[in-house]
Amino acid sequence: MRLFCFPYAGASAVTYQRWRRKVPDWLEIKPVELPGRGSKMLEPLAADWETLSATLIREIASDLSQPYALFGHSLGALVAFEVAHGLQWRGLSLPATLIVSGTHAPSRRDKQRFEQLDSDAELLSEMQRLNGTDAAILANKELMDLTLPVLRADFKLCARYRRQVRPLLPMPLHVFAGSDDETSDDTLRAWQMETTADFSLHYFSGDHFFIQSQEQAVLASLCRHLQPYSAAAQRYAGLYANGLPGVCLGEATIGTS
Structure with a gap:
């Protein structure tokens, strides 16, 4: 089972590298x-969103021959959502499920917030507010000189996002959220409007970057959602009658619906 993971604004793919060492062998991050x-x-x-989605789909198209899913956090959630629609429009193999994290539903987004974030001071203030970056990194001018242009471009991309009218996605859609994040129950549940299949909303203790502070719980929940689609996982379940080894043993959420 493959899980394609899309990073949040200002981040790179290295964000998810450590997950590779923390999931069971049946799951490939x-x-x-x-x-x-x-x-x-x-x-x-x-x-622009169309070019980004098309580029990413070309890159992953050769890896869709076995069961797979899409995951993204914050900006990455929107990217995963657009990639899922692009795959459907092109008639390619669809993900078994889509898991989005830490962001409002496409129909409940406030683009003005991102339009107002442009200067270095505003971007740094937003990074501090979201509490996802170590203070030592924020104080490192060389690192910030590399990071801020990326963050600025990503926020502009967020500001340009528009929900399109198109066929709903046919795969299950699961939403992860931090209990102390700025997202509301209403803006999170609105994700249900984007699928004709099953839907769930999972709250984790923490703020916007709960995927860091609650990493083990997040990975456990990912495993629980993905396990049914993996033949290898089914074999693991037979071998370990008392539960899968490692991260998949525990409950992941503080509330589900």
């Missing part, structure tokens, strides 16, 4: 790099 960062540092930063 596939971090997806966005243009202009990490291994794609020399590529232009994404400026």
